[in-house]
Amino acid sequence: MNSFCCTRLTVIYRVFIRLIAVVFLLSCDATRENDPPELTESSLSLALQQAVDFSVIPAVNAFQAQTSAMQKNAQQFCLKPTLANLTAAQLQWRTLSDSWFRLSLYRFGPLDDDFVFPPYTFIDSLRLRGTNYTNTVRDELLSWQVDSTALDDAFFSRQTFQKVGLLTIEVALFETTGNLSQSPQDIVDEYVATARKCAILNGLATNLLGHAQTLHDAWHSPYNNTTESYRELFLANKLDDGSEPLAVLITSIQDYFNYLKQRHIVTTSSQLSQHVWVSVSCSMDEVETLLRGTKQTTFSFFDLMIAANYEASVETIEANLQTIRTSIDLQDPVEFEISAAQLDGNFKREIPEGLEVELGIHFTDGD
Amino acid sequence: MKITVKKPQAYRHNPAANNAPTDMRRRRYLILLAAAHLAAISAKPFANKAIANVADKSNLPSANNSQQWWVSAQGKDDDNYSLAWLNQSLSNLQKTITGFRGHGVIQHPKNPYSILFIARRPGTTGLQINLLSGEIEKRFECQHSRHMEGHACFSKDGLVLFTSESDFKNGVGKIVVRDSHSYQVLDEYNSHGIGPHEIKPMPDGQTLVIANGGLRTHPSSGRKVLNLDSMHSTLTYINTATGELIEEHQVAHRKASIRHLDVASDGTVAIAMQIQQAEMADQNPTSLSAIHLQRQAIKLLPQPSAILRKLNDYLGSVAINNQYRTVGFTSPRGNVAVFWQMDEQRFIGYHALHDVCGLAVSPDQRYFVLSNSNGEIRQLDSKTLTEATHLRCKIPNAHWDNHLLSVAVPIPESKRESISGNLS
Numbered sequence: 001m002n003s004f005c006c007t008r009l010t011v012i013y014r015v016f017i018r019l020i021a022v023v024f025l026l027s028c029d030a031t032r033e034n035d036p037p038e039l040t041e042s043s044l045s046l047a048l049q050q051a052v053d054f055s056v057i058p059a060v061n062a063f064q065a066q067t068s069a070m071q072k073n074a075q076q077f078c079l080k081p082t083l084a085n086l087t088a089a090q091l092q093w094r095t096l097s098d099s100w101f102r103l104s105l106y107r108f109g110p111l112d113d114d115f116v117f118p119p120y121t122f123i124d125s126l127r128l129r130g131t132n133y134t135n136t137v138r139d140e141l142l143s144w145q146v147d148s149t150a151l152d153d154a155f156f157s158r159q160t161f162q163k164v165g166l167l168t169i170e171v172a173l174f175e176t177t178g179n180l181s182q183s184p185q186d187i188v189d190e191y192v193a194t195a196r197k198c199a200i201l202n203g204l205a206t207n208l209l210g211h212a213q214t215l216h217d218a219w220h221s222p223y224n225n226t227t228e229s230y231r232e233l234f235l236a237n238k239l240d241d242g243s244e245p246l247a248v249l250i251t252s253i254q255d256y257f258n259y260l261k262q263r264h265i266v267t268t269s270s271q272l273s274q275h276v277w278v279s280v281s282c283s284m285d286e287v288e289t290l291l292r293g294t295k296q297t298t299f300s301f302f303d304l305m306i307a308a309n310y311e312a313s314v315e316t317i318e319a320n321l322q323t324i325r326t327s328i329d330l331q332d333p334v335e336f337e338i339s340a341a342q343l344d345g346n347f348k349r350e351i352p353e354g355l356e357v358e359l360g361i362h363f364t365d366g367d
Numbered sequence: 368m369k370i371t372v373k374k375p376q377a378y379r380h381n382p383a384a385n386n387a388p389t390d391m392r393r394r395r396y397l398i399l400l401a402a403a404h405l406a407a408i409s410a411k412p413f414a415n416k417a418i419a420n421v422a423d424k425s426n427l428p429s430a431n432n433s434q435q436w437w438v439s440a441q442g443k444d445d446d447n448y449s450l451a452w453l454n455q456s457l458s459n460l461q462k463t464i465t466g467f468r469g470h471g472v473i474q475h476p477k478n479p480y481s482i483l484f485i486a487r488r489p490g491t492t493g494l495q496i497n498l499l500s501g502e503i504e505k506r507f508e509c510q511h512s513r514h515m516e517g518h519a520c521f522s523k524d525g526l527v528l529f530t531s532e533s534d535f536k537n538g539v540g541k542i543v544v545r546d547s548h549s550y551q552v553l554d555e556y557n558s559h560g561i562g563p564h565e566i567k568p569m570p571d572g573q574t575l576v577i578a579n580g581g582l583r584t585h586p587s588s589g590r591k592v593l594n595l596d597s598m599h600s601t602l603t604y605i606n607t608a609t610g611e612l613i614e615e616h617q618v619a620h621r622k623a624s625i626r627h628l629d630v631a632s633d634g635t636v637a638i639a640m641q642i643q644q645a646e647m648a649d650q651n652p653t654s655l656s657a658i659h660l661q662r663q664a665i666k667l668l669p670q671p672s673a674i675l676r677k678l679n680d681y682l683g684s685v686a687i688n689n690q691y692r693t694v695g696f697t698s699p700r701g702n703v704a705v706f707w708q709m710d711e712q713r714f715i716g717y718h719a720l721h722d723v724c725g726l727a728v729s730p731d732q733r734y735f736v737l738s739n740s741n742g743e744i745r746q747l748d749s750k751t752l753t754e755a756t757h758l759r760c761k762i763p764n765a766h767w768d769n770h771l772l773s774v775a776v777p778i779p780e781s782k783r784e785s786i787s788g789n790l791s
Binding site: 115116117129262263360364 | 443470487517590626644650651652671673674676677681683699700703717719720721722724739740741743761766768769
C-alpha cells in the first residue's frame with residue numbers, strides 16, 4: 001500500500017512537474033519562426049531582427065561592395081583610359097548610386113553618428129538639405145586639376161562634404177572639367193591629357209570606399225567603444241540616446257519620403273548620369289522588401305499589421321506604393337512628390353499605429 | 368531690416384473689442400481691475416509669495432521654502448491630452464485630462480499653484496488648473512470668430528491676462544485683455560500683425576512684446592496656412608494700457624515666421640523662428656535665432672553652418688538664463704537644443720536629444736531644463752551646459768508638448784507633509 005502510494009505519488013508528482021513545465025513553456029513569449037503571425041512584443045522583435053538582417057545589413061554590404069567595385073573600375077579606367085573602360089566606370093557609378101538609394105533609407109546609427117559632420121553627407125551631399133553642389137564641385141575639380149597639391153588620402157579626407165562623395169565622382173566621370181562636355185570621347189581625351197584628373201578620380205573613389213568600409217565595419221564589428229556591433233546594440237535596444245530601435249527605423253524611412261517630397265530630388269539628383277529614376281525605383285524596391293519581407297522572412301511588418309487587424313492600412317500603403325511606381329515609370333516629378341508625401345504620411349500614421357510603436361513626431365509648423 | 372518706431376500715445380479706444388460705449392467699457396475695466404486687486408489681497412497667505420511673472424522674479428520664494436515643479440501640456444491623442452506636472456524629485460507625475468491639446472502654460476501670479484493652460488491653434492479654450500488638487504478651477508472661451516494662438520501672459524501687476532488670438536474672419540491678430548480672476552474680457556487690441564503667437568510683458572510693466580508669426584489660418588481648414596505666398600511676420604511692441612503700437616520689426620527673410628520669444632530682465636528679447644520651407648526659392652539655411660533690443664534692429668545670432676543646417680528650419684522654444692546671460696533654443700526637427708551667450712552673441716554649445724522641444728530655466732537659474740515627446744527630461748548646467756546625468760528622467764507614456772514651464776512653488780512648513788502625500 002505504502003509502496004503503491006509512493007509510486008502513485010511519484011507519478012502524480014512527475015505529471016504535475018511536466019504540466020508545470022508545459023505551462024511554463026507555453027507562457028513564454030518567445031516567438032518561433034513557424035508560429036502564426038500575431039502582434040506581440042516578441043513577434044515584433046523577430047520582425048525587426050529579420051528586417052535588419054534581410055534588408056538593412058544587405059544594403060550596407062551591397063553599398064560597400066559597389067563602392068569597392070567603383071574604386072576598381074576607376075583604377076582600371078585610369079590604367080587604360082578607353083571608351084569601353086569609361087563606359088564600364090559610368091555603369092558602375094550608376095550601380096553604386098542604386099545601392100546608395102537603397103541604403104539611404106536607413107539614415108541612422110553609423111550613417112548619422114556625428115552631430116556636426118554626419119557621415120552620410122560625405123557620401124551624398126544632396127541628402128542633407130537637397131542643395132545641389134554641382135557648381136561647387138565643378139570649380140573644385142578645376143582647381144584641383146591645375147594646382148600642385150599632393151592628391152593623397154589626407155587631401156581628400158580634409159575636404160568638406162560638398163566636395164567629395166557620389167556627386168563629385170559623377171561630375172568627374174560624366175563631363176569634362178574644361179568645357180563641361182558630356183561626350184564620352186571628350187571625357188576620355190581629358191583623362192588622357194590630364195594625369196591629375198585620374199589621381200582625383202582614384203582619390204575620390206578611395207575616399208568613398210573609406211566611408212563605406214567604416215559603415216560596414218560598424219554594423220559588423222564592435223562599434224563606438226563598445227564590445228558589440230551596431231547591429232547587436234540596435235537589436236538589443238541599447239542605443240546611446242535610449243531611442244526605440246523600431247521607432248528609429250520607421251522614422252528614418254518617413255524622413256526619407258519627406259526628403260524625396262521636399263527637396264525635389266528627381267529633378268536635382270544624378271542629373272549628369274540621367275539615372276535618378278532608376279535609383280529611386282531601387283529605393284522603392286527596398287521599401288517594399290522591408291515591409292513585405294524577403295523569401296527568408298517569417299514575420300514581415302505587413303504580416304504583423306494584418307494580424308493586428310490593420311489590413312486596410314496595408315492596402316492603403318500598397319496602393320500608394322503602386323502609385324509612386326507609376327509616377328516613376330512615367331517619370332512624372334509632380335506625381336512622384338505627391339505619392340512620396342502620401343507614403344511619408346503612411347510612415348507617420350498607419351505603420352506606427354499598425355505596429356503599435358511611438359515615433360515621437362509631435363511638433364508641426366506653426367507650433 | 369525694417370524698423371518702425373512709434374511713440375506711445377494716450378489710451379486709444381479699440382472699437383473691435385465690443386459694442387459698449389468707450390466710457391462704460393473703460394469704467395467696467397477699472398472696476399474689474401479694482402475687484403481683482405481686492406481678491407488678490409484677500410488670497411491665501413502663501414499666495415503673497417507668488418511669482419509675479421517671468422519678467423519679475425522678485426517675489427520668488429527662497430530655495431528652502433519652495434519646491435521646483437515642471438509643468439507642461441502633454442499627450443498624444445484626444446483621450447490623453449492633459450496638463451501634467453512633476454515635482455523636483457522627478458517622480459510622481461500628476462496630470463489633469465483636458466480633452467484638447469494645449470500649448471503654452473503659465474503660472475498664475477496671484478496663486479502659484481494655479482496654472483493656465485492655453486489651447487493650441489485653432490482651439491478656443493483656456494483652463495486654470497490647480498496643481499495641488501488637480502482640479503480645473505476655471506475655464507474660459509474665446510469670443511465668436513476668435514481662436515487661441517497657444518500663448519498668454521499676465522500683466523506685471525498680475526491683474527490682467529493677455530491672450531494671443533486670431534480674428535479668423537478678418538485674418539487679424541488680436542491681443543485679448545481679460546481680468547486675471549474672472550477671465551472676463553476687458554478689452555481687445557490689435558497685435559499689429561497676423562497670427563500672434565508667444566507674447567510676454569517687458570520689464571517696464573507697460574509694454575507687451577508680440578511674436579506675430581504672419582501665418583493666416585482658418586478653423587474650417589484646420590492648421591493649413593492660407594497665406595504662405597504673402598506671409599509677413601513681425602515683432603511688435605504695444606502699450607499694455609492702450610494697445611497702441613510702439614515698435615514694429617521684421618527680419619529680412621520673408622519666409623521666417625517669428626513664433627516664440629523670451630524676455631531677459633534687462634529687456635533683451637530673444638526670438639525663435641520657423642522657416643516656411645515649402646515656399647522658399649532655395650535650400651539655403653537661414654538663421655532662426657535672434658535677439659532684439661527696443662529701438663534697434665533685430666540681430667540674427669551667428670552659428671556654425673553645420674549647426675544651422677541641423678536645425679532643419681524649425682525652432683520650437685526659447686528660454687533666457689538671466690544669471691549667465693545665456694539663451695537656449697530647441698529644435699525638435701533637428702533633435703537638438705542650441706545655446707548662445709547673449710551679450711557677446713557667441714554660440715556656446717548644443718545638446719542633442721530626440722524630438723526636444725520643451726525648454727525652461729530652473730527658478731534658481733541653475734539649469735536649462737529640456738523635455739521631449741518621449742517623456743524625457745534632462746537638465747543642463749546653465750554655466751557649463753554639461754548635462755547633470757543623475758537628474759535625467761523618462762516618464763513612461765508621457766509625451767511632453769512644445770513648452771515646459773519651471774515653477775517655484777512655496778511650501779508652507781505646515782503643509783509640506785500633506786503636499787508630499789498628495790503627490791504620491
